[in-house]
Amino acid sequence: MPGKQSDEEQVELGAAENKPDEDLGGLTAEELRQGQEAALALEDMMALSAQTLVRAEVDELYQQVRPLGQGRFGQVLLVTHRQKGTPLALKQLPKPSTSLRGFLYEFCVGLTLGTHPAVVTTYGIGIESTDSYSFLTEPVLHGDLISLIQPKVGTQMPSGP
Template identity: 80%
Template sequence: MPGKQSEEGPVEAGASEDSEEEGLGGLTFKELQQGQEAARALEDMMTLSAQTLVRAEVDELYKEVRPLGQGRYGRVLLVTHRQKGTPLALKQLPKPRTSLRGFLYEFCVGLSLGVHSAIVTAYGIGIESAQSYSFLTEPVLHGDLMAFIQPKLCAPPPLPEGLPIQPALDAWALGVLVFCLLTGYFPWDQPLAEADPFYEDFLIWQASGQPQDRPQPWFGLAPAADALLWGLLDPHPRRRSAVSSIREHLGRPWRQREGEAEEVGAVKEEAGQ
């Protein structure tokens, strides 16, 4: 009957659409097209990068300062440009363990992701040497976040006798972690004013609250982040904010937008001091 056929038609079409989406692994056609376009763009970048590789020995162009890290497939060195003296991180992948295509893939993915402010910037310089492939990034001098397990690095000031240990230490660790995620580096090496100028600058700024005392590493953070970090990183454990205080700052910008002026005058008011 005509009425019956018209009811069944849409059901069959819907079932067909569901079947097609399952065949795409749950992706929509738009998502699939976007993925294909990104893959083609990456292939084009890899082709261009292969044509513009600098063929030279690394030590001809850069002077090694010290190792920053090493793994199964390569190592990262802190180097300086021999002519300009610019500090850089150089990731070096030995040819016996890395194909040209594998190197180009990692290099170009790094270039693409490095435009994000929270990811280490990769520079468009790929180097092919006799025994290795290399590329350059901005240096991250304190290593990765696994360094948190090291007891001395960024450890909090000693706790007074009788103060519960766990909450104050957790708050400090969270503050350091948030700072690292927002900036890409640690706020200081050790919380001793006489031994670490970055920590001394922080204490001066926290005491005065004046814009001119704002330490350079804190530039770019928004007032909400300042207030959160001031509380979590308070040198006095009994005044340190609880870990749960982070909830009060969720949904607010933690970094200044590009071109936005620094707002540092209201930090103490934000922190409730």
């Protein structure tokens, strides 16, 4: 009957769906689907974030307090909001070495992951200045995790009462 599969064809299809597919790199079809949905959602978030970038010079909005860190991709500064005095961390990525897409990707991944209680919160403010792209996060004033971990020892747990 057209459009109807035989019992044998249904068993073969079921077996093919249950065994790992070499072409999916060890992912299940469901994991692949979820990854594709996440990638599309991230693309949508990047497109919206590009439309809402604040175009301003960072020094007009925030006063630099001190550097918090620096890497090959940019720097993180402790800043305070000029009007409210709120301390914030500002991640600044130089335009000559950062594409708008690269900035939007990092910013939006930070927004997505920042909702987890164990991850630094990224605030929804992206800034485009003349020479850099920046975004704001909660400040981590006690150093980074790597500075707290002792080689071959780990971290020291605070002693209880």
